[in-house]
Amino acid sequence: MNMSITPLKIQSFPAPDRRCGKGTGERPIVSMRGVRKAFGGYRAVDNINLEIFPGDFVAILGPSGCGKTTLLRMIGGFLQPDEGAIEIDGVDVTKQGPAQRPTNTVFQGYGLFPHMSVRQNIGYGLKIAGRPKSEIDQIVDLNLGLVRMTEFAGRNIRELSGGQQQRVALARALAMRPKVLLLDESLAALDLKLRQQMQSELRAIHQEIGGTFVFVTHDQGEAFSLANKVAVMNKGRIEQFASPSEIYHRPATSFVATFVGEANVFKCRRDNGVIALTEDAVFQHSGPSGDVTVMVRPENIKLLKDGSPRASEISLKAKVADKSFQGSFTKLSFIDDGGREIDVNLGNDADLARIQIGEVVTLFWPANSMIVFDE
Amino acid sequence: MAGFRLPRSVGLLSPSLGANAICFVVPLVYFFVLSFLQVRSFQVVFDPTTSNYVRVLQQYSGPLVSTLSLAVTVAAIVTVIGFIYASACRFIGGSKGGWLLAIAMITLFGGYLAKLYAWRTILGENGILNTGLIELGLIQAPITALLYNNFAVVLALTHYTLPLAILPIYGSLRAIEDLPIAAARDLGATDFRILKDIIVPQCATGLFSAFAMTLLFVAGDAIAPRLLGGTSSSMVGVFIQDQFGFRVNAPMGSALAFTVIAGSAIILLIIGLGGGRLVRQGDQP
Numbered sequence: 001m002n003m004s005i006t007p008l009k010i011q012s013f014p015a016p017d018r019r020c021g022k023g024t025g026e027r028p029i030v031s032m033r034g035v036r037k038a039f040g041g042y043r044a045v046d047n048i049n050l051e052i053f054p055g056d057f058v059a060i061l062g063p064s065g066c067g068k069t070t071l072l073r074m075i076g077g078f079l080q081p082d083e084g085a086i087e088i089d090g091v092d093v094t095k096q097g098p099a100q101r102p103t104n105t106v107f108q109g110y111g112l113f114p115h116m117s118v119r120q121n122i123g124y125g126l127k128i129a130g131r132p133k134s135e136i137d138q139i140v141d142l143n144l145g146l147v148r149m150t151e152f153a154g155r156n157i158r159e160l161s162g163g164q165q166q167r168v169a170l171a172r173a174l175a176m177r178p179k180v181l182l183l184d185e186s187l188a189a190l191d192l193k194l195r196q197q198m199q200s201e202l203r204a205i206h207q208e209i210g211g212t213f214v215f216v217t218h219d220q221g222e223a224f225s226l227a228n229k230v231a232v233m234n235k236g237r238i239e240q241f242a243s244p245s246e247i248y249h250r251p252a253t254s255f256v257a258t259f260v261g262e263a264n265v266f267k268c269r270r271d272n273g274v275i276a277l278t279e280d281a282v283f284q285h286s287g288p289s290g291d292v293t294v295m296v297r298p299e300n301i302k303l304l305k306d307g308s309p310r311a312s313e314i315s316l317k318a319k320v321a322d323k324s325f326q327g328s329f330t331k332l333s334f335i336d337d338g339g340r341e342i343d344v345n346l347g348n349d350a351d352l353a354r355i356q357i358g359e360v361v362t363l364f365w366p367a368n369s370m371i372v373f374d375e
Numbered sequence: 376m377a378g379f380r381l382p383r384s385v386g387l388l389s390p391s392l393g394a395n396a397i398c399f400v401v402p403l404v405y406f407f408v409l410s411f412l413q414v415r416s417f418q419v420v421f422d423p424t425t426s427n428y429v430r431v432l433q434q435y436s437g438p439l440v441s442t443l444s445l446a447v448t449v450a451a452i453v454t455v456i457g458f459i460y461a462s463a464c465r466f467i468g469g470s471k472g473g474w475l476l477a478i479a480m481i482t483l484f485g486g487y488l489a490k491l492y493a494w495r496t497i498l499g500e501n502g503i504l505n506t507g508l509i510e511l512g513l514i515q516a517p518i519t520a521l522l523y524n525n526f527a528v529v530l531a532l533t534h535y536t537l538p539l540a541i542l543p544i545y546g547s548l549r550a551i552e553d554l555p556i557a558a559a560r561d562l563g564a565t566d567f568r569i570l571k572d573i574i575v576p577q578c579a580t581g582l583f584s585a586f587a588m589t590l591l592f593v594a595g596d597a598i599a600p601r602l603l604g605g606t607s608s609s610m611v612g613v614f615i616q617d618q619f620g621f622r623v624n625a626p627m628g629s630a631l632a633f634t635v636i637a638g639s640a641i642i643l644l645i646i647g648l649g650g651g652r653l654v655r656q657g658d659q660p
């Protein structure tokens with residue numbers, strides 16, 4: 001907020017636009033250490049350590065009640081942590097309120113000022129900051145253009161649709177050029193089409209002006225399509241903080257594996273470095289003996305037409321229980337001898353049409369597509 | 376579209392329009408006409424004249440001005456205290472706010488006269504306040520300046536009208552959502568700026584109704600000044616009552632009443648326009 005703004009130049013964020021700040025030795029823009037927050041004995045956020053780097057577009061992803069919104073509110077200053085410290089751009093802001101922090105929030109319910117016009121809403125923060133009127137007008141115009149609301153500048157808030165209000169809320173926060181822009185399930189209230197449109201616009205805005213964006217969502221599609229880093233939260237903890245592809249292909253915990261994308265999960269045992277999914281499907285996997293969870297994605301499983309699987313592949317027999325066309329692929333549900341359900345996503349080809357419900361087929365997948373979690 | 380809707384909405388509104396006409400418009404028109412007539416030998420005669428209004432301005436301009444200024448004083452005090460109280464009801468979390476409001480509303484159970492007499496008991500020479508202070512040894516002789524003056528009238532009227540003023544303010548504060556307040560704070564607004572830019576503009580209607588209701592009540596009151604006011608604090612309401620009562624001059628009383636209404640309307644117009652401009656200025660970017 002105290003940075004100098006050159007209103008007519010779009011690149012006015014202080015931070016360079018980089019896709020990922022990890023491992024460069026650069027100072028994080030947001031740093032949380034040992035942050036905890038409880039509401040009447042319920043641990044909403046439990047020992048969070050998180051570093052967000054300048055230019056990052058971070059998604060905080062998790063089921064409802066996982067503490068993601070609490071975490072965001074603590075970054076924004078709307079909630080004080082019970083324990084731990086929050087630093088933004090090298091300054092300890094743990095005790096500061098939202099007004100003092102170089103962050104701005106786009107609220108889920110927008111929080112627009114109903115008695116002000118679109119223009120007045122967007123300019124309000126700048127007016128508080130005491131900027132001259134001509135400068136405010138320039139910045140407001142720039143941000144109206146950014147969210148494509150220029151022709152609505154004089155409108156009353158009550159005359160706008162939900163999607164338009166969303167844009168005004170975004171422009172109002174962007175007008176402050178915050179060091180960190182926070183979005184609290186901002187797109188959740190919009191219908192699918194509008195949400196997708198706003199997602200691509202958000203991505204475009206981030207690419208255009210840079211800066212650090214942190215948003216909360218329960219929608220993994222949204223998290224993956226927007227963010228360059230995703231923090232998956234569960235029960236107040238961050239289970240994994242990594243790039244979308246890493247989270248998808250190398251989930252750190254069985255929660256991440258099942259929450260993100262579809263997964264077939266086998267609960268079984270490892271004895272002396274050998275895991276047996278079924279009597280036949282056995283593979284070697286080093287580690288201590290005990291209960292394990294084995295995960296394999298539906299798209300990695302294939303149907304064996306003839307011959308036998310290679311040594312590097314796992315196979316088992318299962319009965320087709322259900323078959324449903326999903327557009328770009330077909331989802332098949334199988335039940336194996338042990339009564340386990342296995343989902344398989346297959347590309348639509350001619351062979352698929354011949355598969356009948358009730359038929360027994362052999363499924364196989366590469367051993368290295370499985371992920372094993374020790375329980 | 377409007378052409379089709381109008382008859383239907385008129386139809387739906389007709390009960391309330393009818394009640395309004397019978398209880399409000401008809402009597403007002405009656406007294407308005409009456410205010411231009413005269414009384415001869417205790418009889419109202421149909422001889423239209425403006426002499427009543429001329430006499431009002433000649434004989435009663437002093438009480439008129441003091442009545443309206445007292446009404447503005449009470450209305451201003453009540454609106455400010457009412458806003459503070461209603462804000463507490465609205466912004467104090469949980470059920471506490473509801474309880475605060477309930478407490479204010481419970482005081483409405485006491486009748487108007489009961490409250491006025493209560494103030495006499497409290498403020499009188501041998502009242503609770505004086506005897507209490509003497510008991511405590513804080514004063515030697517009773518303070519007589521507490522009663523029979525404008526102070527006592529303002530105090531009692533403030534007390535009586537406050538809960539009535541809290542309601543419309545509370546109603547408009549209830550309509551203000553928490554999120555815009557949080558957003559204003561996020562954009563750097565201090566508590567004072569939030570009050571000035573976000574809360575007051577959005578409850579301007581409630582503040583104005585509270586002010587108007589109090590002003591009109593006080594400007595027309597004849598009882599509090601009679602019971603608590605001194606000889607110097609004659610309010611127009613007392614004179615109006617006299618004209619309708621033992622002076623048997625209803626036209627004169629009507630003319631006085633309409634002058635008070637006109638004066639109040641002018642004050643409200645000025646405050647409405649001025650307040651509106653102030654509020655609009657507050658949210659210019």
